[in-house]
Amino acid sequence: xxxxxxxxLGLEGTTREELLTIxxxxxxxxxxxxxxVKKVPTLRGVTIANLFFEASxxxxxxxxxxxxxxxxxxxxxSASTSSVKKGETLRDTAQNIEAxxxxxVVIRHSSPGTPHFLAQHLDASVINAGDGAHEHPxxxxxxxxxxxxxxxxxxxxxxxxxxxxxxxxxAKSDVYGLRALGADVTLCGPSTFMPAEVERLxxxxxxxxxxxxxxxxxxxxxxxxxxxxxxGFLPSLREYTxxxxxxxxxxxxxxxxxxxxxxxxxxRGVELAPDxxxxxxxxxxxxxxxxxxxxxAIIYLISRVRAAERAEExxxxxxxx
Amino acid sequence: xxxxxxxxxxxxxxxxxxxxxxxxLIVDGVVAERAPELTPDDGTRVIDADGAVVTPGLVDMxxxxxxxxxxxxxxxxxxxxxxxxxxxxxxxxxxxxxxxxDTASWVTFVRNHESQITVYPIAAVTKGRAGExxxxxxxxxxxxxxxxxxxxxxxxxxxxxxxxxxxxxMVSLPVISHCEELELVGAGVMHEGLASTMAGLxxxxxxxxxxxxxxxxxxxxxxxxxxxxAHVSTKGSVELVRRAKDDGVAVTCETCPxxxxxxxxxxxxxxxxxxxxxxxxxxxxxxxxxxxxxDGTIDAIASDHAPHSLEEKQVEFDAAPPGMxxxxxxxxxxxTQLVQPGTVTLERAIxxxxxxxxxxxxxxxxxxxxxxPADVTVFxxxxxxxxxEDWFVSKSKNSPFTGRKVQGRVTHTVSRGExxxxxxxxxxxxxxxxxxxxxxxxPLHV
Numbered sequence: 001x002x003x004x005x006x007x008x009l010g011l012e013g014t015t016r017e018e019l020l021t022i023x024x025x026x027x028x029x030x031x032x033x034x035x036x037v038k039k040v041p042t043l044r045g046v047t048i049a050n051l052f053f054e055a056s057x058x059x060x061x062x063x064x065x066x067x068x069x070x071x072x073x074x075x076x077x078s079a080s081t082s083s084v085k086k087g088e089t090l091r092d093t094a095q096n097i098e099a100x101x102x103x104x105v106v107i108r109h110s111s112p113g114t115p116h117f118l119a120q121h122l123d124a125s126v127i128n129a130g131d132g133a134h135e136h137p138x139x140x141x142x143x144x145x146x147x148x149x150x151x152x153x154x155x156x157x158x159x160x161x162x163x164x165x166x167x168x169x170x171a172k173s174d175v176y177g178l179r180a181l182g183a184d185v186t187l188c189g190p191s192t193f194m195p196a197e198v199e200r201l202x203x204x205x206x207x208x209x210x211x212x213x214x215x216x217x218x219x220x221x222x223x224x225x226x227x228x229x230x231x232g233f234l235p236s237l238r239e240y241t242x243x244x245x246x247x248x249x250x251x252x253x254x255x256x257x258x259x260x261x262x263x264x265x266x267x268r269g270v271e272l273a274p275d276x277x278x279x280x281x282x283x284x285x286x287x288x289x290x291x292x293x294x295x296x297a298i299i300y301l302i303s304r305v306r307a308a309e310r311a312e313e314x315x316x317x318x319x320x321x
Numbered sequence: 322x323x324x325x326x327x328x329x330x331x332x333x334x335x336x337x338x339x340x341x342x343x344x345x346l347i348v349d350g351v352v353a354e355r356a357p358e359l360t361p362d363d364g365t366r367v368i369d370a371d372g373a374v375v376t377p378g379l380v381d382m383x384x385x386x387x388x389x390x391x392x393x394x395x396x397x398x399x400x401x402x403x404x405x406x407x408x409x410x411x412x413x414x415x416x417x418x419x420x421x422x423d424t425a426s427w428v429t430f431v432r433n434h435e436s437q438i439t440v441y442p443i444a445a446v447t448k449g450r451a452g453e454x455x456x457x458x459x460x461x462x463x464x465x466x467x468x469x470x471x472x473x474x475x476x477x478x479x480x481x482x483x484x485x486x487x488x489x490x491m492v493s494l495p496v497i498s499h500c501e502e503l504e505l506v507g508a509g510v511m512h513e514g515l516a517s518t519m520a521g522l523x524x525x526x527x528x529x530x531x532x533x534x535x536x537x538x539x540x541x542x543x544x545x546x547x548x549x550x551a552h553v554s555t556k557g558s559v560e561l562v563r564r565a566k567d568d569g570v571a572v573t574c575e576t577c578p579x580x581x582x583x584x585x586x587x588x589x590x591x592x593x594x595x596x597x598x599x600x601x602x603x604x605x606x607x608x609x610x611x612x613x614x615x616d617g618t619i620d621a622i623a624s625d626h627a628p629h630s631l632e633e634k635q636v637e638f639d640a641a642p643p644g645m646x647x648x649x650x651x652x653x654x655x656x657t658q659l660v661q662p663g664t665v666t667l668e669r670a671i672x673x674x675x676x677x678x679x680x681x682x683x684x685x686x687x688x689x690x691x692x693x694p695a696d697v698t699v700f701x702x703x704x705x706x707x708x709x710e711d712w713f714v715s716k717s718k719n720s721p722f723t724g725r726k727v728q729g730r731v732t733h734t735v736s737r738g739e740x741x742x743x744x745x746x747x748x749x750x751x752x753x754x755x756x757x758x759x760x761x762x763x764p765l766h767v
Contacts, residue, residue, distance in 0.1 A: 012519065091635040111637035112521035113591025132639075134521030169521060195518035196526075 003301040006309075007119045007126045010135035011176040019180055023145050026290070026297035030145075032069070033293055043072040043303055048104040049097055052078045052129070056108050058264060058288065059129050059139070063106050066295035075102065090114065094121040103306065104299065107131070125302045133167050138298060139263055140173030142291040144181065146283050147218055149290070150259050155182030160212045162244055163222030163271055164193045166233075170263050171222060175201050188212035189222075189244060192233045209244055213254050220261040221246055224271045237270055247273035251281065259283055324348050325738060326361045330370030330699060334377055335672040336688035345375055347695040350738030355691060368733050368740075370699050376671045378410025378438075378696030378736065380686050381648060382678040383497075383551055383575060383623035386440070389430070390419025395628040395716050400648065401436035403626075403715035405742035407649035408731035410696035411439040411679070411686045412626075415472045421450045425457070425464035432465040437741040438734075439696075441467040441684060446485045446496060450474045453481065455488055462492040467682045468549065470497035473598065477503060479536060486546035495547040495573070495681060500533035500558070501599060510639045512600040516585035522639060527606070530599050531557040538565040541572055549681055550574035552625050554599040556609035563618040573681050575621040578647060578654040581610045583721055593634045593641035594719045597627070600643075611664050614673060621678040622670075624651045628717030646715050650708060650722045652700060656729035667702075699733035706730055 002017045003025075011019075032038060048067045052060050060078070067074045094117070097105055106127045107115050112134035119126040130136040144154070151157055159178050165171045165187050178185050179202050186204040187194070199205050206212050213219050224240060234240050251258065260272075260282045268274045277284060325347040332343040332355065344359040345352065361367050381404065387395040395403075397414070404412050414431055416422035422431060423445040431442035444466035448454045451474075458469060469489060475498060476482040482498075489496050506529045511517050513524030534550055538561060541548035553559060553574045565572045579597060584604050588595045595601060613619040627644025634641050655674060659665045665673070675698075679687030686696055705728045710718050734742035 089632055089635045090637055109637070111639050113638045116591050117637070132521050133523075172519070172521065196513045196524060197515040198518050200515050201518075 004305060006302065006305055007115070008137050008298050008302065009115050009119060009126065009128050011137045011140050011173045011180070012135065014176065014180055016180050016182070019144065019177060022141055022294065022297050022301060023148060025301060026141070026145050026294040029296040029300070030290065030293035033289065039069050039071060041071045042300060043067070043070040046072045046104065046303055047075065047102045048072045048106060048299070049075040049077065049100070049102040051097070051105060051107045052076075053107070053109040053114075054130070056130070058291075059108060062288070062291040063129060063295055066292050066299060069292070070296055070299060072299070075100070090117055091121060094118050097124065098122055104302065125306060127298065127302070130169050132169065134169055135173045136169040137173045138291070138295050139170050140177045141294040141298065142287055143170075143174055143220065143261060143263070144177050145290045145294050146261065146287050147259065149286070150283065151217055154178065156184070157217045158184045158186070158215055159218040159220065160186040160188055160216040161220045161222065162188045162209065162212065162246065164224055164228060165189050165198065165222070166193045166195045167225065167228070168222050174220065175203055179203075186212045186216070190234065190240065209250065210253065213250065213258075216254060216258060218259045218261060219246065219254065220263075221272050222263065223265065224267055226267070241270055245271055245273065246276055248275050251276055251279075261287060264288070322348055323350070323738060324362065324365040325368065325695070325735065325740070326359060326365050327368045327370050327375050327697060327699060328359070328361075330373045330375035332375045332689065333668055333671050334689040335668050335676045336377065337690050339689070340668055345689065345697065347697070347735070347738045350695050352689055352691050352693045352695050355689070368699060372701065372703070373699050373732060374667070374702050375689075376698050377675045377687050377689050378698050378734065379408050379652060379674045380678040380682075380684070381409045381412040381624050381626070381651060382621055382682055383577075384412045384414055384626040384648060385417065385628065385644070386414045387628055388418065388434075389427075393716070394630050397431065397434040397436055397440055399714075399716045400626070401438050401440060403646075403648045403713070405437045405734045405736065406714040406731070408652045408698035408700060408734050409438060409648055410698065410734060410736045411441065411684060412648070413441045413443050413467055413682055415443050415470060416445040417450060417472045417474070421445045423448050423450070423456045425460045428461050428464040428466050438736045439686070441465070441682065443468045443470050443497060445469065446471045446476055447481065452476050452478055455481070455485055458488055458492050458494070462494055466494065467684060468495045468497050470499065470551070472497070472499045472551070475499045475501055475503065475533060479540065482537065483540050483544060486540055486544040486548065490544065490546050493547070494683075495549040497549045497551050498533070498537045499551045500530050500537060502529045502532045505529035505532065510596060510600070511588045512585040512602050514585055514603050516589055516603075520589050520591070522588070525600050527555040527557055527602065530555050531561060534558045534561045538562070538570055538572055541565075542568070542570045545571065547571045547573075552577050552580065552599060552623070553610070553613070553619060554580045554602050554606060556606045559609045559613040559618055563613070566618065573620040574618075575623045575678070576610050576614065576619050577623055577625045578651060578658065579645060579721060581607055581614065582654055582658045587721070591638045592721070593636065593638055594645055594721045594723070596638060596641050596643050597625075597645050598643040611659070614659065615665050615669070620673070620681060622651065622655055622673045623678065624648050626715075628715055629719045630717060634719050644719070646713065646717055646720050649713055649715065650720060652698070652731060653708070653727040653729045654722060656702065657727040661728060695735060695738040697733075697735040698731060699735075700729055700731045702729050704728065704730040
């Protein structure tokens, strides 16, 4: 077992060994989810605060379920406005969390770096549940888990991510995770949706959907936000769908066993045709189930690091005495 | 007669092309004599500058003093103490206060305000810095303004900028332009490149600065006005200025220590003290800035001292206001980043921080010639130390250089013949840095 992190702020810099530790641990928790009693006492007495400063349904529910299945006590805070708007500094927010003596904080925030700030100011462990356009590591972990279930070892496999890469935290976490596991990654989307110098992350970049998907083992389709049209990034959603939308006809030109993924929620008929979303190749609902297992795994691994720290502190204390 | 003798130092004065071991005698606020060996009379105060460098007082041509309006962040007086602490004896204050410095009475207020050093007001280009109506430049100049600028709110309308430049020629003062094309900046908070892609922070392309630099150079050429470009930060801007100078355009420019020290990679820590406009750029931009400083394309190093309260900075990175303090770190960071590696000579560094900004603004500073006003900075070039937060005198602490090891430290600042700063405990900084390390270790034993 190789996991020594106190926090999970992103997948940037994580090693193959660390990722495999999380994914193998998740596989064990995935089995528990198929049992009649889907709960283990592992995290009894551990308190986890879920701080969602940005609207989220599935990620919040997935974390909450993962925590409950590990028998942790959970605390939920949702606010659509950030602390700034209430005149409270992020530091105040952090101190209030600290005062409540929680062990772990799961945070979703529209500003990149917010989890890093909390990690610097809190003794509690911090799990990033999505920070702006930076990272969404648990989503990437569940993507990797689902791909491995279908494809086995990802070394040498070809994964294509299609859509709004610029505003996507999922795409970046996916890239870090996939590259660490040896997969080849292609990013495909309109040129206005490609972040600067992204090819330096070791990926192929193209705006040609046929080229990007013809030999892909996995096509991961990102959600297109309707407001991007107003932002001047796209002339119309209609043109986006014509150029990049994944429909049955496009799928018919891909590998016969291609795996179709989507982090949800789907804009049916925009980036993904309904018949493809509901087809056999789609693993979109498996992704949701696996999300609970990988979140259980990372919470469990971090809690073990914390337990080891406490044991060490106790030992030190005994030596001093 | 009040006499001050600075004895035993290496006198570096670019204005008189001096770099020699010379004593410097100041009488009644004026440089009276320079000689290898001067003997003090009774009643002459002596500064022992053995092993130190003695230079004309530094001139910081770009600072924000926040008074009137945000006196909790800085005042003219507190800013002047920070300046003295940093070896600066003259500074030009930007007009982006509340209200803006756009009338003669506000210019007079800044000019006559109590202060440890000389403070020069820069007046607004347009009323209320709103970019619409020109200020009364002639009256502002008569009241003591040394330049015009709307600083952080650059004049977006090219026609108004054209008129401003034309009008400024009547008073022969430079217009200082903060070059950013605001539509292209958008909601961006850091330089666009691999680092912004990885940080997920909204990007600002280098082109946002370069388009504005190009526009203003073209307008300066057309109008014949003196244009000074504030805080140049990109390779492309350096190239544009270099070409304009070759072309004979009356353009000068400055950069800041953070643009030749820090890069966009430093922003990836999400430390809000790294947020500044224009943003910290890439390593290749930093390299181009250094070349521009060495070859004379860049005329001055200014701090762009921009104090912000702790509450304002202890927030999400993209919610934090841009700006960093810099009066006190101007000299040590410049010595460490430019002089020690040999990028520029010590003489050139003093030119950049004193002689040349004084000449751009047309103010009587930046010289230790006999008869010149006695503004002097004395520093120990070998003193290696670590910048700590409690070392700062400024009311605000938002420095990106806290925790950085530097070499070179101001020991005395003399403004108009008066000692306005004197390092009393010469080991203070080092001792304190060590003390902090010890206290950091304490929790392990509790």
